[in-house]
Amino acid sequence: MHIAIDAHSVGTGLGGNESYATHLIEALAEIDGVNSYTLYVTRREAVERFTNRWPNFQVRATLPHTPFIRIPLTLGAELRKNPVDVLHVQFTAPPLAPCPVVVSIHDLSFEHLPETFKWRSRTQLRLTVRRSARQAAQVLALSEYARSDIINTYGISPDKVTAIPLAAPAHFAPVTDDREFQRVRQTYGIQSDYILSVGSIQPRKNLNRLIAAYSSLRRARPEGKLPQIVLVGKCAWLYDETLRTIKELGLSNSVVLTGYVPETDLPALYSGALCFVYPSYFEGFGLPPLEAMKCGTPVIVGNKTSLPEVVGEAGVLVDPFDVDDIASAIASVIGDSNFRSQLRAKGLERSRLFDWRETARQTLAIYRKAAGVD
Structure with missing residues (x-):
């Protein structure tokens, strides 16, 4: 199976989105030496972090940085030239993706708390995330609360929305020095x-x-x-x-x-x-x-x-x-x-109940489900 991951958030300093992509990729590399991965990145920091680290991973740099332009246009074109079995994105998917798409939606705060977003950001998110969720082969949420919210807000079948929790990286541990x-x-x-x-x-x-x-x-x-x-x-x-x-x-x-x-x-x-x-x-x-x-x-x-x-x-x-x-x-x-x-x-x-390797294993199972691979 050839898996593409949109990792544009790596190197942005954007908190949760960057942390999710970075640690998921590193955990997938730890547990999966069989499948092939292509990481689509936009920042020099991401190129430096991921290039030549694992034999079954390759890195492709794409422009521009903004996902609302790059994902519908550049990423879709890239995938038509370089086919994969499944694509994993956060929030926004190419509208005419040439492969099954897994979309991670961390929360719907832009739907429920629009006043806490700039007008442009909330408009872009409202226009793209609902469409992405409905068109996706599978949707990933981070909690049962978020899963229920996505199902109820967007009217999506519960069968295609899965809650897979995050974890804290291994270096988070008590410091005594x-x-x-x-x-x-x-x-x-x-x-x-x-x-x-x-x-x-x-x-x-x-x-x-x-x-x-x-x-x-x-x-x-x-x-x-x-x-x-x-x-x-x-x-x-x-x-x-x-x-x-x-x-x-x-x-x-x-x-x-x-x-x-x-x-x-x-x-x-x-x-x-x-x-x-x-x-x-x-x-x-x-x-x-x-x-x-x-x-x-x-x-x-x-x-x-x-x-x-x-x-x-x-x-x-x-x-x-x-x-x-x-x-x-x-x-x-x-x-x-x-x-x-x-x-x-x-x-x-x-x-101790939360582990990135388990998150990666569950996510890999969703890739297989989306791609129709047993």
Whole structure:
């Protein structure tokens, strides 16, 4: 079987999409030395990362970068010149693909929360993703929540939509080296104990309520020094609302904004945190809480959409729309070392249920199904 994977997101720094493509490709290479793969990339970083690494993988660079132009035009033409048995894309498929297509749809936030997207982005996604899902041979979701949402929103047969969860890479593990903690603290300007949140700074990550919860804790403890809050992630659309909230609440010295952080630094940042808080109210999966659990960090997450599936009973679930609930959860975790130890143990155990090799095995089975190969 010859499998093509659209890996345009590798090298973009676009968080979840890039992480999914990168780690899926590397896991497929680890488990499958039989089938042939062609990786379609657009960035120099992707060419350098994948070229000549595995004998059954080849890399093809295509332009332009934007998937809304490249996938319908360039990629379709490439596949007609170089036929394959199945194509795997994220979100958007060529409208006249010359082979069966597997489409990964991470979530439908652009359908349910259009106000959190730029007009151009949400219009492009709404025009292409519904069509791609309906035309695809198979659709991959990241959670049972996302699977049900895709089926119900797009009216697709349940038989062709499969939930295959993500995993955290192997290098996410508890860090115990004090020198590594010191290094990341110096690198990112962290001056004390800290509460961590990881994810792009945008409205649905719900950071404004996290900051408001932190502010209420500070008012309740005028004599006690609270840990800093460290927000890791790129500033995305409407990020200025979060910056304005920080300034209005007088928290500029208490909130650390790191910007983009390379994946190699994340395990130490997770491991050094008192707790990890992810109050997002809309996720197709939610990888950062899993990364945190794998590093032994106590986790607090919103109780909406897919996050309860990921965390199970290994973390504290809160109403993401209730500032007091978020504040109470933070206070209970940072104020009780025994509770943190319990959460740490539960999180480590829970994280072992997720493995990229198993994700790759299940994905390969879907490729076979789409291509009609037993």
